[in-house]
């Protein structure tokens with residue numbers, strides 16, 4: 330049994346830590362200011378271009394993309410270290426290309442789609458979105474009713490998607506739709522590549538959310554998609570979609586560890602300096618227990634996330650572990666950040682500290698890619714199912 334990262338993966342983690350410290354943390358005051366002024370969560374185009382250039386020059390690009398198209402094809406274990414470091418900052422920047430859609434595309438594209446979609450995506454030339462959720466089907470995506478019907482060589486899609494991140498900006502959306510009502514999630518749901526500006530792909534409204542997040546509602550009205558843009562095999566879209574969701578969930582667990590660690594570091598720095606009733610806060614048992622619990626739970630979440638990623642790299646079935654870490658790590662970080670906010674008193678309530686944005690972000694993370702209760706239900710159902 331080995332509990333240390335391989336040397337090259339530790340060096341990569343250290344490199345990302347330096348990138349976060351030198352490039353992303355200095356942008357936080359501007360991110361906080363923009364968000365406090367109601368201008369959303371962002372860094373602006375110029376900063377984005379500059380960060381893209383720097384990450385490329387550092388080799389922090391295409392880390393888990395295939396080698397034949399310029400990636401480093403790193404295992405999930407290495408990516409956990411990378412994502413933990415990125416999780417420490419509220420500056421919204423993902424090392425391109427974002428892993429979840431990358432994993433789904435890798436698992437499904439044919440040669441034509443590889444050239445038209447995967448390769449430009451890996452080069453960082455395009456932005457993608459994923460359209461799964463619907464007004465009547467979120468936590469239970471098998472209940473989706475958006476329908477794709479074959480017409481000649483094309484597919485015609487009708488329905489409504491909601492809560493879709495980046496839908497207005499994405500160059501293409503991986504859109505999930507029912508192609509066989511009878512079969513549903515068992516062979517009746519397919520994935521389609523829908524380009525920005527396709528007639529009938531109507532982004533009807535932005536929906537601002539807590540934590541500065543922004544999602545969109547999309548109405549699909551006779552949206553015609555060319556036949557070759559069916560992603561993977563007709564009716565078999567659910568498994569690659571789950572692969573995509575699993576990738577995001579592991580990533581979210583790693584982000585949560587990073588966020589919680591940052592919040593704990595902030596408590597440990599502040600508590601000895603702040604005196605109330607003649608004693609520093611660090612002498613109070615309430616704060617000491619928060620520190621001890623946070624350190625213990627962060628340690629547990631980190632090990633669980635590495636364990637899950639390692640098993641994933643071995644090709645093992647990690648559906649249960651993914652549900653466990655997604656629920657455990659996001660709830661854990663939510664609690665640690667909340668305790669940090671409490672420790673800082675009124676300062677913790679301000680929009681000058683990153684804590685409130687971390688809290689808002691974690692609040693949404695407890696919902697998207699499956700709410701906590703759904704993941705707990707999955708774990709319990711699996712265990713109870715074997716002991717009926």
Ligand SMILES: Cc1cc2nc3c(=O)[nH]c(=O)nc-3n(C[C@H](O)[C@H](O)[C@H](O)COP(=O)(O)OP(=O)(O)OC[C@H]3O[C@@H](n4cnc5c(N)ncnc54)[C@H](O)[C@@H]3O)c2cc1C
Pocket residue numbers: 458459460461462464465466467468469491492493494495538542543544693696697698699700701702703706
């Ligand atoms: C910031 C953000 C970004 C998002 N981005 C995207 C995106 O890009 N693409 C996309 O397709 N979707 C996206 N979503 C949607 C997201 O994945 C869904 O909102 C989520 O899966 C929950 O679905 P729902 O909102 O329909 O909740 P529901 O499924 O209605 O669940 C509501 C609540 O009911 C409870 N519950 C439900 N089922 C169970 C159960 N079996 N056992 C116990 N309790 C249960 C839980 O407490 C849950 O929170 C995003 C959501 C957010 C908040």
